[in-house]
Amino acid sequence: MKQIYDSQAFRKSGHELIDLLADHLAAAQQGKIPVLPWETPDNQFAFWEKYDLEDSEVNTLFKDIIERSIALNHPRYAGHQISPVAPVAALAALVAAFMNNGMGVYEMGPASTAIEKVVIKFFAEAIGYEAVADGFLTSGGTLANLTALLAARSVHAHTDVWQAGHAGQKLAIMVSAEAHYCVDRAARIMGFGEEGILKIETNDRFQMQTELLDNQLEKAKENGFQVIAIVASACTTSTGSYDDLDAIADFAERHEVWFHVDGAHGGAAIFSEKYKSLLRGIHRANSVVIDCHKMLMTPAIMTALIFKNSQNAYKTFNQKAQYLWKEAADEEWYNLAKRTFECTKEMMSIKFFCMMQLYGKQGFARYVETLYDLGKTFAKLIKERPQLELATEPASNIVCFRVYHPELDLNENNRINSHIRQTIIESGEFYIVQTTLRNTVYLRTTLMNPFTTESDLEALLSMINRVEM
Numbered sequence: 001m002k003q004i005y006d007s008q009a010f011r012k013s014g015h016e017l018i019d020l021l022a023d024h025l026a027a028a029q030q031g032k033i034p035v036l037p038w039e040t041p042d043n044q045f046a047f048w049e050k051y052d053l054e055d056s057e058v059n060t061l062f063k064d065i066i067e068r069s070i071a072l073n074h075p076r077y078a079g080h081q082i083s084p085v086a087p088v089a090a091l092a093a094l095v096a097a098f099m100n101n102g103m104g105v106y107e108m109g110p111a112s113t114a115i116e117k118v119v120i121k122f123f124a125e126a127i128g129y130e131a132v133a134d135g136f137l138t139s140g141g142t143l144a145n146l147t148a149l150l151a152a153r154s155v156h157a158h159t160d161v162w163q164a165g166h167a168g169q170k171l172a173i174m175v176s177a178e179a180h181y182c183v184d185r186a187a188r189i190m191g192f193g194e195e196g197i198l199k200i201e202t203n204d205r206f207q208m209q210t211e212l213l214d215n216q217l218e219k220a221k222e223n224g225f226q227v228i229a230i231v232a233s234a235c236t237t238s239t240g241s242y243d244d245l246d247a248i249a250d251f252a253e254r255h256e257v258w259f260h261v262d263g264a265h266g267g268a269a270i271f272s273e274k275y276k277s278l279l280r281g282i283h284r285a286n287s288v289v290i291d292c293h294k295m296l297m298t299p300a301i302m303t304a305l306i307f308k309n310s311q312n313a314y315k316t317f318n319q320k321a322q323y324l325w326k327e328a329a330d331e332e333w334y335n336l337a338k339r340t341f342e343c344t345k346e347m348m349s350i351k352f353f354c355m356m357q358l359y360g361k362q363g364f365a366r367y368v369e370t371l372y373d374l375g376k377t378f379a380k381l382i383k384e385r386p387q388l389e390l391a392t393e394p395a396s397n398i399v400c401f402r403v404y405h406p407e408l409d410l411n412e413n414n415r416i417n418s419h420i421r422q423t424i425i426e427s428g429e430f431y432i433v434q435t436t437l438r439n440t441v442y443l444r445t446t447l448m449n450p451f452t453t454e455s456d457l458e459a460l461l462s463m464i465n466r467v468e469m
């Protein structure tokens with residue numbers, strides 16, 4: 001045990017580890033390493049299965065892990081929606097990992113519990129909520145969306161579902177056909193079934209067609225459904241499209257339905273004067289989800305769930321755990337597990353708080369603006385090339401496009417684009433992904449790295465051209 005907890009050994013390898021990570025950051029930023037060191041899953045498994053560290057320093061292991069991981073700090077990383085972390089936030093994550101405060105009750109995280117309240121206030125003010133707003137941090141957008149919808153159910157279901165179950169009620173939610181799959185999953189977890197997920201068609205910009213809402217609600221009622229919530233995407237995962245939040249808020253108010261905004265990716269635009277108009281109406285939502293590990297430079301995983309009315313934040317889990325809380329019926333803001341799925345939770349607030357302190361709202365605004373601007377630049381480059389086609393004009397830093405040959409059929413065009421994406425990622429030169437929209441395969445980029453330049457994007461398009469020939 002003494003060897004495991006030796007402070008001198010920790011000090012030595014810790015110093016070396018920071019050097020290793022700083023070297024990696026510099027090499028990635030300068031493009032001196034592959035974005036993704038491509039290896040098949042089976043070969044990767046074979047490597048780690050026979051890995052032997054007996055005679056090596058622990059930093060040899062960390063070096064091997066770093067060299068076999070995807071490098072988000074590389075300016076040619078443009079794949080899934082996860083931030084290259086602000087180095088200071090990575091240091092905070094180390095503090096969180098080391099102190100390991102459990103967060104369920106106040107004593108198990110006094111500093112990080114109070115900091116969490118400060119962080120939530122920061123989000124609530126940027127959304128435009130009044131002082132009665134409140135919320136908490138939780139482990140990811142998926143869990144946060146489910147938590148918000150559970151709160152919506154406890155407010156809008158006819159009976160106390162937590163005690164009595166659904167008792168014959170047919171509950172449903174309304175959501176855009178382009179919403180992230182976790183919303184569909186949340187409704188199924190809550191027992192709504194496929195019929196309880198009313199998917200609203202999207203327009204040519206992949207936004208919910210709000211003019212269909214009244215009709216759809218009427219039909220649902222005729223079929224015996226009670227719609228408890230409508231979920232807006234701000235923005236969608238596939239194309240980065242923002243639903244019209246004001247129009248959805250009007251609908252929700254008219255029909256007394258809970259209005260939830262899934263801003264896991266694009267909610268971060270609340271910090272930007274330039275782009276916050278994309279979120280016009282967000283302050284009218286009953287609940288909002290924003291992922292900090294997506295567009296706010298925070299190490300995974302950390303999500304803010306903010307409620308317009310703090311009372312609703314306590315409604316999700318109406319169950320008692322007397323050994324944890326003095327009076328389960330009391331609203332004790334400082335005993336966070338009363339409101340979250342997690343019992344034990346990481347000290348996530350400190351990862352964000354250090355950036356708030358050092359860089360302020362402006363730091364978050366600059367990150368969002370740099371990347372959303374880059375999305376527009378990339379769209380311009382794509383439109384200059386006749387063999388390429390945009391799925392839609394980007395509203396954010398998510399840009400979908402494809403190589404399109406009018407003389408070939410859909411299957412052949414799809415095959416060509418899938419082949420291009422696989423060849424590119426195996427080369428290690430760029431990392432991009434693909435998505436299928438209305439049966440058509442598109443190359444999908446999320447411009448996550450603020451050091452990606454126009455010439456990186458030109459190089460990507462040239463490579464696509466080369467691969468295709």
Ligand SMILES: Cc1ncc(COP(=O)(O)O)c(C=O)c1O
Nearest residue numbers: 140141142180235237264265291
């Ligand atoms: C719009 C949206 N909602 C929810 C999620 C899920 O978030 P998480 O990966 O944090 O669970 C994603 C992830 O891509 C997303 O884009």
